[in-house]
Amino acid sequence: MGLAGTTAIRRVSQAAGEDMFSRVLVGYDGSPGARRAVELGTDLARAAPDADLLVVAVEGHLPHYGATVGEFDEERELEERECRRWLEEATAYTQARGVAARAEVVSGHPAQQLLHAAHRAHADLVVLGHSGHSAVWGRFLGTTVEKVSRHATCSVLIAAPSAGRGAAGDDSWV
Numbered sequence: 001m002g003l004a005g006t007t008a009i010r011r012v013s014q015a016a017g018e019d020m021f022s023r024v025l026v027g028y029d030g031s032p033g034a035r036r037a038v039e040l041g042t043d044l045a046r047a048a049p050d051a052d053l054l055v056v057a058v059e060g061h062l063p064h065y066g067a068t069v070g071e072f073d074e075e076r077e078l079e080e081r082e083c084r085r086w087l088e089e090a091t092a093y094t095q096a097r098g099v100a101a102r103a104e105v106v107s108g109h110p111a112q113q114l115l116h117a118a119h120r121a122h123a124d125l126v127v128l129g130h131s132g133h134s135a136v137w138g139r140f141l142g143t144t145v146e147k148v149s150r151h152a153t154c155s156v157l158i159a160a161p162s163a164g165r166g167a168a169g170d171d172s173w174v
């Protein structure tokens with residue numbers, strides 16, 4: 001989001017009082033939709049300098065049927081490494097914009113774990129992408145975002161898909 005968007009968010013949060021959103025959790029799965037969520041979370045954190053921004057990646061893949069213990073451990077290690085890489089890229093993005101985000105990898109069912117993480121962090125806002133890794137042309141609302149918005153006890157913000165964003169509608173941060 002550009003400067004105009006950040007200014008608009010600041011105006012809204014000032015109108016509603018400084019503490020509108022002070023603990024923001026972003027779910028990040030490395031997808032273009034999740035990048036939009038990190039961008040929104042970063043804008044919100046910049047508009048409220050005391051806000052705490054937490055980026056969470058859920059290592060959610062279950063082992064394949066018949067996998068041996070060794071194969072399971074190996075698969076899990078790969079998934080975890082992938083999540084850490086996602087978080088490094090997300091925190092590099094926030095840091096480049098002056099926001100020191102915390103990052104956390106958790107294991108399990110993505111929607112359930114995002115809800116648990118939001119509860120642990122006392123999040124007052126969860127920001128998610130419209131869709132994630134399995135999006136088909138980004139047309140359908142993903143099951144993670146659908147479940148989190150249905151069960152969350154705090155506000156949930158769904159970032160708009162990337163169409164029309166940025167000068168070139170660029171999907172990547174690199």
Ligand SMILES: Nc1ncnc2c1ncn2[C@@H]1O[C@H](COP(=O)(O)OP(=O)(O)OP(=O)(O)O)[C@@H](O)[C@H]1O
Pocket residue numbers: 026027028029031033034035037056057058059060110114127128129130131132133134135136141142143144145146
């Ligand atoms: N494993 C995850 N870790 C962190 N955040 C996630 C994870 N999975 C999804 N999210 C968050 O939820 C948003 C929407 O993803 P979702 O999983 O709902 O869509 P999808 O992958 O297209 O569909 P589905 O998972 O139902 O096949 C992502 O942009 C991201 O913000």
Ligand SMILES: [Mg+2]
Pocket residue numbers: 132133134142143144
């Ligand atoms: Mg998904």
